[in-house]
Amino acid sequence: MKRCLIVDDSRVVRKVASRIIRDMQFEVTEAGDGMEALESCRNAMPDAILLDWNMPVMNGLDFLRALRREDEGKTPKVVFCSTENDAEHIGEAVRSGADEFIMKPFDSGILHSKFAEIGLA
Amino acid sequence: MQEATFHELADLALKQTGQAIPVSKAYLVEARLAHILRREGFATPDDLVACLNARPNPVFEAEIVAALQTRTTWFFRDRERLNQLVSDVLPERVRHSKAGRVRIWCAGVSTGQEAYSLAMLLKEADIPALKGARIDITATDICRKALDQARGGLYGHFEIQTGLSVHRLLANFERLETGHWQVSEELRERIGFRQHNLVDPQARLGQFDIILCRNVLSNMDASRRGAVCEGLADQLQPGGIVLLGEKETLSAERNCALEPSRLMGGAFSAVDKTRRTQAA
Numbered sequence: 001m002k003r004c005l006i007v008d009d010s011r012v013v014r015k016v017a018s019r020i021i022r023d024m025q026f027e028v029t030e031a032g033d034g035m036e037a038l039e040s041c042r043n044a045m046p047d048a049i050l051l052d053w054n055m056p057v058m059n060g061l062d063f064l065r066a067l068r069r070e071d072e073g074k075t076p077k078v079v080f081c082s083t084e085n086d087a088e089h090i091g092e093a094v095r096s097g098a099d100e101f102i103m104k105p106f107d108s109g110i111l112h113s114k115f116a117e118i119g120l121a
Numbered sequence: 122m123q124e125a126t127f128h129e130l131a132d133l134a135l136k137q138t139g140q141a142i143p144v145s146k147a148y149l150v151e152a153r154l155a156h157i158l159r160r161e162g163f164a165t166p167d168d169l170v171a172c173l174n175a176r177p178n179p180v181f182e183a184e185i186v187a188a189l190q191t192r193t194t195w196f197f198r199d200r201e202r203l204n205q206l207v208s209d210v211l212p213e214r215v216r217h218s219k220a221g222r223v224r225i226w227c228a229g230v231s232t233g234q235e236a237y238s239l240a241m242l243l244k245e246a247d248i249p250a251l252k253g254a255r256i257d258i259t260a261t262d263i264c265r266k267a268l269d270q271a272r273g274g275l276y277g278h279f280e281i282q283t284g285l286s287v288h289r290l291l292a293n294f295e296r297l298e299t300g301h302w303q304v305s306e307e308l309r310e311r312i313g314f315r316q317h318n319l320v321d322p323q324a325r326l327g328q329f330d331i332i333l334c335r336n337v338l339s340n341m342d343a344s345r346r347g348a349v350c351e352g353l354a355d356q357l358q359p360g361g362i363v364l365l366g367e368k369e370t371l372s373a374e375r376n377c378a379l380e381p382s383r384l385m386g387g388a389f390s391a392v393d394k395t396r397r398t399q400a401a
């Protein structure tokens with residue numbers, strides 16, 4: 001079973017996303033900030049990461065850059081998921097290594113569509 | 122909504138567009154008319170129909186019929202066939218065309234995502250045979266409101282995130298202050314949008330190399346499908362094809378003017394006129 005790490009400081013968002021992604025046949029783990037997510041990836045690299053932008057301790061962009069520096073060829077697909085949804089922010093996420101971008105709020109249709117774009121649905 | 126009201130509305134849709142609305146979809150009728158009811162101050166569809174009966178108004182009727190249409194669509198729906206169309210079928214048509222001109226018709230295009238998906242694929246295509254070719258895209262729908270949205274290339278939060286990759290979003294769309302995303306002017310200028318009713322036998326648009334009429338026939342009453350197929354066949358260039366929706370078939374149609382094409386799986390070509398006359 002494929003694994004997905006959901007990184008968001010909102011417990012509600014993690015809960016909603018978890019339910020949808022489990023229905024897509026993923027095993028789900030969660031992290032509340034970028035640092036926690038980085039530790040989780042060092043222990044076991046997931047196949048996909050759903051990543052919030054604004055979080056305490058380490059934000060999504062810093063996490064993504066750190067991940068891409070040290071993932072040693074194990075490249076999980078990263079789907080950014082943020083309320084920062086102007087073209088400039090989206091472009092910055094893509095240039096930093098995001099494979100897809102979801103603008104919040106999202107529903108199961110959008111999650112399915114974006115995971116399909118990266119070949120995981 | 123009373124049963125009689127449902128039947129009046131369903132009959133109106135059938136008469137004007139050929140759309141078949143089964144009783145099991147009565148809930149959809151209420152949902153699709155909700156914005157009209159709210160705007161016009163009607164409490165129920167029964168009040169709306171009573172008003173129409175008392176004061177017939179063809180313009181208002183047309184708006185109601187358009188609102189009842191199925192408008193489900195998204196970017197790059199059935200993308201494998203769209204890719205195949207651009208990579209395999211179009212280069213062949215260009216080679217056989219006069220002066221490198223090919224005409225494509227997206228019939229029943231709703232809010233335009235299919236036409237723009239095709240325009241994006243053409244923009245991205247790195248196919249020698251398509252270089253310098255003139256590929257015209259005509260996109261039609263019966264619903265003026267849907268066409269206005271399509272013509273403006275304006276999409277909301279959920280529409281823009283369904284079927285469209287982030288790379289194509291950044292390459293082809295601009296975010297407006299309203300929060301909508303707008304298709305680039307370059308793509309908007311590639312497509313000619315027109316209001317058109319497929320069941321109107323007088324409404325002919327010319328000859329096309331490729332007609333995409335996807336997920337339209339399956340919403341039509343069986344009694345109207347044959348005439349619509351005939352119309353599509355009459356508007357095909359020799360050797361041209363019609364593409365229906367992924368799960369649509371014409372196998373149950375008798376004496377159909379369209380038959381499976383050898384050019385592409387799931388595509389149809391026109392039955393020769395003489396054979397059609399003999400079959401009739």
